[in-house]
Structure formats: structure tokens, C-alpha cells
Amino acid sequence: MFPEAGTGYSYEDCMATADWLMAQTDIRPTVGIVCGSGLGGLADTLKDQVAFNYKDIPNFPQSTVHGHAGRLVFGTLKGRPCVCMQGRFHLYEGYPVQKVALPMRIFKLLGVETVILTNAAGALNEDFKVGDIMIIKDHINMPGFAGNNPLVGPNEERFGVRFPCMSDAYDRELQQLAMDVGQDLGYGEFLREGVYCVVAGPSFETIAESRMLHRLGADAVGMSTAFEVIVARHCGMRVFAFSLITNQVVMDYDSEEKANHEEVLEAGKQREQQVEQLICTMVTRIEHNNNYA
Numbered sequence: 163m164f165p166e167a168g169t170g171y172s173y174e175d176c177m178a179t180a181d182w183l184m185a186q187t188d189i190r191p192t193v194g195i196v197c198g199s200g201l202g203g204l205a206d207t208l209k210d211q212v213a214f215n216y217k218d219i220p221n222f223p224q225s226t227v228h229g230h231a232g233r234l235v236f237g238t239l240k241g242r243p244c245v246c247m248q249g250r251f252h253l254y255e256g257y258p259v260q261k262v263a264l265p266m267r268i269f270k271l272l273g274v275e276t277v278i279l280t281n282a283a284g285a286l287n288e289d290f291k292v293g294d295i296m297i298i299k300d301h302i303n304m305p306g307f308a309g310n311n312p313l314v315g316p317n318e319e320r321f322g323v324r325f326p327c328m329s330d331a332y333d334r335e336l337q338q339l340a341m342d343v344g345q346d347l348g349y350g351e352f353l354r355e356g357v358y359c360v361v362a363g364p365s366f367e368t369i370a371e372s373r374m375l376h377r378l379g380a381d382a383v384g385m386s387t388a389f390e391v392i393v394a395r396h397c398g399m400r401v402f403a404f405s406l407i408t409n410q411v412v413m414d415y416d417s418e419e420k421a422n423h424e425e426v427l428e429a430g431k432q433r434e435q436q437v438e439q440l441i442c443t444m445v446t447r448i449e450h451n452n453n454y455a
């Protein structure tokens with residue numbers, strides 16, 4: 163049912179990728195950023211860039227989705243060394259879930275301590291609007307209930323324990339920092355918090371599915387992030403994530419609305435600057451309050 167469900171990458175495979183990257187650049191990132199659909203512009207704002215196409219990185223998957231450039235960009239944000247994925251991997255591209263989340267282990271081996279993930283998502287919460295930024299406080303891994311968890315398979319103790327806790331997956335201090343930064347930047351009107359539900363995609367949800375996810379407690383639905391979060395937490399990195407609400411999920415049989423990827427990318431474009439500013443300022447403050455790092 164799932165592509166090569168048991169396929170993982172060994173510690174040595176991950177080390178080989180990290181070593182290859184570290185041999186090409188002197189930048190040693192402490193912050194790792196993953197750009198969601200249509201949100202890759204942040205990578206272009208990094209200074210002192212050293213960038214790699216995914217196709218040139220040993221063991222790395224390729225981006226196949228419009229709006230995901232497929233570049234790993236090293237550089238600095240306000241002087242802080244960062245690495246930024248300009249494009250991520252999704253289950254629906256046909257990758258096994260371990261491969262979808264593999265870059266988190268590479269981040270870890272590069273020295274990353276804090277991971278910031280972004281995504282595009284549809285709003286299930288009727289109070290949310292297109293353009294809202296939802297700080298993720300928790301997730302529901304729908305494919306996980308059917309066994310699609312990136313930690314399935316032999317556990318690699320050098321990364322983490324067999325049964326990692328996920329009740330603290332999303333760092334509360336970083337959520338508060340995002341709220342504070344958002345208020346300071348004047349983003350209070352479109353800053354929300356909520357629960358993100360990942361589905362496998364690529365089809366968008368039916369009305370019945372959307373209603374079910376909403377009743378289960380999800381505020382937004384998307385096709386990524388949770389797998390990366392599980393792997394990042396397993397290997398001890400701190401996680402902050404947010405969704406850009408790019409569409410209102412259709413939950414009414416009378417609605418004429420139809421979800422589509424173009425509106426997702428367009429909504430990303432509209433909020434690009436604020437998203438970049440939020441992350442950039444957060445990164446600066448993480449640096450200032452070393453207790454965050």
C-alpha cells in the first residue's frame with residue numbers, strides 16, 4: 163500500500179550525505195528551515211549563500227512538485243548560520259515516508275539544533291481566513307494510523323530512542339516567541355494557533371473527510387510536516403512549525419469552491435513577505451536569547 167514502507171537509510175548513509183555537504187561549505191547551521199508550497203522565497207534572502215540542487219546531493223530525493231524548487235541553501239540570516247530546504251518531499255510523490263523525512267537526520271548531523279517548518283494548508287476551522295498564519299501546537303498523523311510513521315523499521319539508537327514522546331513535539335517557548343514576534347510586527351490580526359492534520363494526498367479532501375477531520379479536532383489540513391516533525395523530535399532537535407492558510411476547505415455541499423494547487427501557490431505569494439519577516443525575526447531572537455538554542 164505504501165511505497166517501500168520498510169525502507170530506511172542507515173546512519174552511515176546519512177553521515178555520508180552530511181559529510182559530503184560539510185566538505186563543500188564551511189557554514190555550520192544551527193537552524194534548519196523547511197519551506198512549504200509557494201514559500202521558498204525565504205531561501206533567496208539568505209546571505210553568503212552556498213546552494214546545492216537536490217539532484218547533486220548523495221542519497222537526496224528530488225522535488226517533483228510545482229512550487230518546490232529542489233535546492234538546499236546554506237547561508238546566514240541576520241548573521242546566524244542556517245540551512246534552508248527550498249522544497250520538501252511528500253508521500254504522494256511516491257517516496258517512502260522515511261525518505262520524506264530523511265533531511266531531518268541530515269540537519270541533525272550538520273549540527274542543527276532548531277528546526278522551523280512551514281507549509282501551506284487548508285482551513286477546517288471556520289474562524290480562519292486565507293492568509294492567516296497558524297502556529298502549529300500539535301498534529302494528527304492520519305497516515306500514521308495506518309502504519310505510515312517514519313520511525314517504522316529498526317530503530318537507530320544513535321539518532322534516538324525506540325519510543326519517542328510526541329506530547330511535547332512543538333516547542334512551547336518557540337510558539338510563545340512566534341506569538342511575541344508576530345505581535346511586535348503587527349501581525350496579530352492574522353496570527354492563529356491550532357492543530358494540523360496531515361493526509362497522504364495528492365487528492366484534496368472530500369466534504370465528508372473534511373467534516374470528519376474537523377470533528378476530530380484539526381484546525382487545518384495539509385500533506386506534509388508531521389513526518390519531518392516526528393523524525394526531528396526523535397533525534398532531539400527543537401521544532402517550531404506553522405501553516406499558511408491558503409484556502410478554506412469545502413465543508414458544505416452547496417459550495418461552488420474547488421481546492422486547487424494554483425490558489426495555494428498564489429496565497430503563498432501574497433503572504434511571502436510577512437512569512438519571511440516572521441522567520442527572520444524569530445531567528446534573530448533565538449540567537450539573542452541563547453536559552454532558546
Ligand SMILES: O=P(O)(O)O[C@@H]1C[C@H](O)[C@@H](CO)O1
Nearest residue numbers: 198199281282385386423426
Ligand atoms: O509542502 P506543503 O505541505 O506546503 O504543500 C501543500 C500540500 C500539497 O503538497 C500542496 C497542495 O497544494 O501544498
Ligand code: HPA
Nearest residue numbers: 282283284383384385426
Ligand atoms: O485544503 C488542503 N488540503 C490538503 N492539503 C492542502 N495544502 C494546501 N491546502 C490544502
